[in-house]
Amino acid sequence: GAVVSQHPSWVICKSGTSVKIECRSLDFQATTMFWYRQFPKQSLMLMATSNEGSKATYEQGVEKDKFLINHASLTLSTLTVTSAHPEDSSFYICSAREIAGTGGFYEQYFGPGTRLTVT
Amino acid sequence: GNSVTQMEGPVTLSEEAFLTINCTYTATGYPSLFWYVQYPGEGLQLLLKATKADDKGSNKGFEATYRKETTSFHLEKGSVQVSDSAVYFCALKGGYQKVTFGTGTKLQVIP
Numbered sequence: 001g002a003v004v005s006q007h008p009s010w011v012i013c014k015s016g017t018s019v020k021i022e023c024r025s026l027d028f029q030a031t032t033m034f035w036y037r038q039f040p041k042q043s044l045m046l047m048a049t050s051n052e053g054s055k056a057t058y059e060q061g062v063e064k065d066k067f068l069i070n071h072a073s074l075t076l077s078t079l080t081v082t083s084a085h086p087e088d089s090s091f092y093i094c095s096a097r098e099i100a101g102t103g104g105f106y107e108q109y110f111g112p113g114t115r116l117t118v119t
Numbered sequence: 120g121n122s123v124t125q126m127e128g129p130v131t132l133s134e135e136a137f138l139t140i141n142c143t144y145t146a147t148g149y150p151s152l153f154w155y156v157q158y159p160g161e162g163l164q165l166l167l168k169a170t171k172a173d174d175k176g177s178n179k180g181f182e183a184t185y186r187k188e189t190t191s192f193h194l195e196k197g198s199v200q201v202s203d204s205a206v207y208f209c210a211l212k213g214g215y216q217k218v219t220f221g222t223g224t225k226l227q228v229i230p
Contacts (some may be wrong), residue, residue, distance in 0.1 A: 041223075042222060042223070043220040043222045043223050044220045049217075059128065093163065099230070105164075108162040110165075112161055112162035113161070
């Protein structure tokens with residue numbers, strides 16, 4: 001089956017620094033990738049939709065200058081948390097949507113998530 | 120907008136008990152419905168899905184039926200195992216292919 005990887009799986013950084021998280025579709029191509037944020041004991045909140053070769057679309061309330069998204073190829077999207085603060089500590093999950101759908105249905109595959117802790 | 124409501128947890132069951140996790144939704148049009156499972160420390164895995172009314176999704180002994188008349192997609196399993204302990208998310212995919220998740224229900228199965 002389709003596999004999505006994320007790197008790193010966990011990261012600890014100091015307040016004020018930037019952190020980059022990679023999301024890769026390993027055995028399929030994805031024109032669209034999604035970035036979610038999950039708070040403890042809460043559901044996933046969509047942050048932004050990343051389209052290959054174009055600017056990401058951010059959800060309301062998400063700072064695009066703080067959460068930089070780059071989707072440079074059909075298999076890689078990156079999320080950079082700039083000038084991180086402790087309130088940015090969270091679990092970040094990406095998902096990738098395959099190009100070829102069957103019957104108009106496009107499956108989304110989720111990565112294992114990245115745990116970010118900002119001290 | 121679209122929304123998904125699922126029962127609050129945690130749900131604690133003994134092994135081999137019957138499981139039901141309720142899920143109802145609000146959406147325009149004809150969304151696809153999903154159940155995802157998240158094991159401790161891991162990302163989400165698709166458990167099952169249904170793309171139209173009256174479809175039944177099933178996998179690993181779990182099943183859910185897309186009920187348009189009651190806007191529900193309840194998850195059931197006849198006999199749970201300790202290995203089923205996880206958080207279960209009900210979700211829908213509506214217009215523009217965006218996925219909306221419920222808040223998740225933690226299931227704990229004790230031996």
